Amino acid sequence: MQTDTVLARELRHHYLFCALTEAQLERLLASAALRRIAAGERLFAHGDAATQFFLLRSGCVKLYRLSPEGNEKIMRLIRPSQTFAESILFMEAPRYPVSGQAVEPAQLMAFDRETFLGILRESFATCQAVMAQMAVRIQAHWDEIETLALQNSRYRVVHYLLGLVPRNAQGRVIVTLPTRKMVIAAHVAVTPETLSRTLRGLSDEGLIEVSGEDVTITDVDTLRRHMH
Amino acid sequence: MQTDTVLARELRHHYLFCALTEAQLERLLASAALRRIAAGERLFAHGDAATQFFLLRSGCVKLYRLSPEGNEKIMRLIRPSQTFAESILFMEAPRYPVSGQAVEPAQLMAFDRETFLGILRESFATCQAVMAQMAVRIQAHWDEIETLALQNSRYRVVHYLLGLVPRNAQGRVIVTLPTRKMVIAAHVAVTPETLSRTLRGLSDEGLIEVSGEDVTITDVDTLRRHMH
DNA sequence: CACGGTACTTGACGGGAATCAAGGTCCGCG
DNA sequence: CGCGGACCTTGATTCCCGTCAAGTACCGTG
Structure with missing residues (x-):
């Protein structure tokens, strides 16, 4: 399919997917869905059962939580070509730990958890890419916790x-x-x-x-x- | 060696190491060091080049950062049988993202980064354990960011x-x-x-x-x- | 062009937490 | 036992920032 080859080329440039074989990439794309959401539309809510993680192709998505009083704290602003919610891959009872909503009209790919886990099992290089990505996120979290806790x-x-x-x-x-x-x-x-x-x-x-x-x-x- | 078998038994009970083969465990132990530090002694400082991650055997260690004014924010309190600083495994230029210091006299094991990375390459089960561990930490960070940002x-x-x-x-x-x-x-x-x-x-x-x-x-x- | 809505700005006010300062308690040590 | 030094508590004060309220600017739409 035409779109598939476009997507495949796009994914090849992403460090999370660049180590995949042709067959693995095909399998992944077969299980993936292309989604468009309008500004203000919610992708998932904090606590929802999770079977997918995402790659943003265009637009802008916010990850956030609400306080009991309804105040919103944005945890992360997602920009095109960034992936998010990868951490649901490794939970035993996977649920989204935050809510995700489009700030601008957005186009994204949704990848199937089980399919990707299967691929990980076959590819240490991809494992390493995923782990490196998580390490970066952990680093960013330390920074954010620091600024929230220490500074005015x-x-x-x-x-x-x-x-x-x-x-x-x-x-x-x-x-x-x-x-x-x-x-x-x-x-x-x-x-x-x-x-x-x-x-x-x-x-x-x-x-x-x-x-x-x-x-x-x-x-x-x-x-x-x-x-x- | 006597102590080695004690340590080996101890590690076998830890989910990060329980999937290792005998040979891998031996290799890991050969490259690991047993350390004792006094209360108040610093294990590593924020920004230090990192070649080891740790398992606390006894005592208590705090991970923290200092603000420009010298205020201290404790990011995490480590308890016996917990590992910490695993995320340095996957950085290209590994540096500790926080400082670590003993709150009470502590005994810990220091594992060599390169050795463990080599073992990861051979064991998907251990990869999975590491990734699950990182997912848990990411989850905990979201929670902490939320409480710091939203709550009194x-x-x-x-x-x-x-x-x-x-x-x-x-x-x-x-x-x-x-x-x-x-x-x-x-x-x-x-x-x-x-x-x-x-x-x-x-x-x-x-x-x-x-x-x-x-x-x-x-x-x-x-x-x-x-x-x- | 007037309109309604949303985003942004500015001002007044109050509350919560940091800061400064002074006891109080507990402990190890000479 | 008396002493010094942490740690903890309590009080007085200050100030940052959130809330409430009003006003301005900037849209897209009828």
């Missing part, structure tokens, strides 16, 4: 902004916020009001300049030092 | 207390705090003062009774409902 809201916002800057950038840098400010606020665990005030504060101190979705960092190193 | 200090303390209670316990339960209250405070991300006041508040409401290191929960279900 200004620190978290600055940390987030710096995360948008290319690794070795210097001097004056312009970054574009990837989504609405409300979503970013939920991601750094502050209210939209506080985010607004924090950006204004940084702006008043001349550290950044805000204009709509674009944020100009007047000097990256100064901002980095600003958090010590 | 009282909630976090209650959550911590309930975590000490056996899964299906009911009615009146006595739990013993595993370490000093200062350490617990750093673990639930509050100051010692706030922990003290929170326990007193719960005590005044009749939900718990505190006497030194022992906390009596007057009714587990009432406390569980208390957080919704």
